Amino acid sequence: MGKKKQEMSQVYNNSNNEFIFGENGGKGKHLSSFLKNLSLTGTSSTSSVHSANTDNIHEINSNIYGTLGYSSSKVSSNQSNSGPPPKRSVSYKDLDDDWDADIDVSTDSVVRRSPDNRNLSRVTKVESNTSSRSSFNLQPSPMLDSLYPDLTLPATNSSVNLNSQKPTNEESLDVEDYRTTMEINRLNQISSRNNKFRNILISDSIVNLQDLRKLAWNGIPSELRALTWQILLGYLPTNRARQASTLKRKRQEYLEGLNASTIDFEDTAPSNSSSLYHQIKIDVRRTNQSIKLYGYPETQQSLRKLLYLWAVRHPASGYVQGINDLCTPFFQIFLLNYIWQLQQRVLSILEADTYWCLSRLLENITDNYIHEQPGIIRQVGDLRNLISKIDLELLNHLDHEGVEFLQFSFRWMNCLLMRELSISLIVRMWDTYLSETPLGFNNFHVYVCAAFLIKFSNDLKEKDFQEILLFLQNPPTGHWKEKDIELMLSEAFIWQSLYKNASAHLR
Structure with missing residues (x-):
């Protein structure tokens, strides 16, 4: 066990406040009284009372702080009272670990400096007829971190200004530059992300499925979503040389399945079809009624075709209400991909791609x-x-x-x-x-x-x-x-x- 530090007690001005200090100083038991006594070391006055008690204050501080170094420049008694009051500079050097700073005290201002003499704060001049106020006039640049602009926020003035002022032209330009820079960075990030997708989907002869999944987890660019979904579902092979032939074969197979059906998919056809098709027809009318796209007769006819073909080809589960909702994301994404060449032939392609992707999806949740x-x-x-x-x-x-x-x-x-x-x-x-x-x-x-x-x-x-x-x-x-x-x-x-x-x- 280490040797107990030498301690001493100090009773000041016949009060009951006792302070315990180690050999290198420390905190008192009664903090309010300690701060009161500490304030005496930074008080400057030109009154005769202060001049008479200067030596007593020096002695008290020496007793309180122990080994704390203390020095002062005394005011000459021969100095004329008619001139400006002399400045008194006091320097303290604390030996505690919790507060290591040099303090210069004068009648005009108080400046606290760190050991390397860097200015940490500024305190305005204290006037005798007003209460002292501290004002920190910080004017940081709008760009807080040029290395990570996407994590940067507009800088705000930390000072409290009671009289709000309109920003100057220069400040307005800084904010505008900041917003422009942020927008440029956002567009650059989007472009970089799109390039990563294109490198995976187009550059190599074999699509790296693991890299594509990792990149797509956080979202897929809209212009590349149709192709990416088809690959991730397994509708398209990862070998780019086989993709065109696979699409041609699958789309032809879908058309052959429709041709083999005896159902008249026209909306105006008489209601003499099977109960299965009748249920599909009712559900399609209820599908996404808030979206105008699904109210068009052509859209509803396409959905009826692919849903009916899927139901007759999967008799184990058949059609269940709710499957009509599951095909709509595929239909909508592929429509956006083919809309630039929308015609009757393209509608069959759109239906075929939706049908096969829906089939791949339902294979994973057949038990439902x-x-x-x-x-x-x-x-x-x-x-x-x-x-x-x-x-x-x-x-x-x-x-x-x-x-x-x-x-x-x-x-x-x-x-x-x-x-x-x-x-x-x-x-x-x-x-x-x-x-x-x-x-x-x-x-x-x-x-x-x-x-x-x-x-x-x-x-x-x-x-x-x-x-x-x-x-x-x-x-x-x-x-x-x-x-x-x-x-x-x-x-x-x-x-x-x-x-x-x-x-x-x-x-």
């Missing part, structure tokens, strides 16, 4: 649409178990109100949240789903639904049974942007990393 839909039942159960680990309080509230997860999350699994989010946000979300291995429409979607439910946790905890169901049937997502979807996807990824393949954590 077969008899009794066991895939959806399993996903709903996994969602409940996941919420029990993430937000047990929310789960207890839902149980207390008698809300079953199947009552609100069945549609989330059946339609992949397409009834809850806008089509543009669904497209962004599918960029990430298609980048997952395996595709994220099955397991990863459960974690996304958990993140989606947690978004409204605080609101749901304050509602009763009926209010909860009404809220979840029409959640307030109309104002959501892509950044909201990206945040939700990031949270889902974190939870998947924690709980994937850890079934014990989900029970």
Whole structure:
């Protein structure tokens, strides 16, 4: 055990305030009294009372601070009182580790300097008839960090100006330059990202699927989304030399399937078709009614064709209400890709590409649409178990109100949240789903639904049974942007990393 430091006690002005100091100084037991005594060391006055007590103050400071160096320049008694008051300079050198600075005290100003004599602050002149105020006039440049402009915020003046002034022309130009620079950097980032996609998709003879997935997870440029989706789904081969022949063969196969059908797909045809086609026709009319594109007869006819052909070719599951929603993102993305040459022949190409990509998607979630839909039942159960680990309080509230997860999350699994989010946000979300291995429409979607439910946790905890169901049937997502979807996807990824393949954590 180390040797105890030598201590001393000092009683000042017959008060009861006791200060304990080590051999190198330190903090007092009574901080308010200590600061009061400390203020005596920085007080300057030209009064005769101060002059008479100068020696006493010197002695007191020497006793309080121990080994602290103390020196002063005394005022000459022969100096005329008619002239300006003399300046008194006092220098302190503290030996403590918590405050290492030199202080120069004069009657006009107080300047605190660090040991390397750099100016850390400025304190304005103290006048006897007004209270002292400190003013820090900092005028930083609008560009705080030229190396990372995307992380830079406009600089603001830290001083409090009671009389607000309009920015000068020079300041306005600085802000405008800053905004222009930020916009240029944003465009450069977009261009750089597009170039990375093109290098993967076009430059090499074989598309590196792993690199494409890694890059597409954070979003795909709109002009390259159609090609990227087709490759990620496996509709197009990664060998670029075989892509053209594959497209030709698949599109011809789709046309042959339609020609073999006996159904008249015209909207004005008499209603003598099968019950399957009748159900598809009804659901297509209900599809995305808020989007004008899906109200056109040509669009509805194309959707009826590809949905009917898929249903007759997959008798194990057949057509299930909700599949009509799943084909719309493909149809809309491929339409944007072919719209510059839109004609009757291109419509068949658009239908064929949508049909095959929908088929690839449904292969990953077949259990969701077969008899009794066991895939959806399993996903709903996994969602409940996941919420029990993430937000047990929310789960207890839902149980207390008698809300079953199947009552609100069945549609989330059946339609992949397409009834809850806008089509543009669904497209962004599918960029990430298609980048997952395996595709994220099955397991990863459960974690996304958990993140989606947690978004409204605080609101749901304050509602009763009926209010909860009404809220979840029409959640307030109309104002959501892509950044909201990206945040939700990031949270889902974190939870998947924690709980994937850890079934014990989900029970």
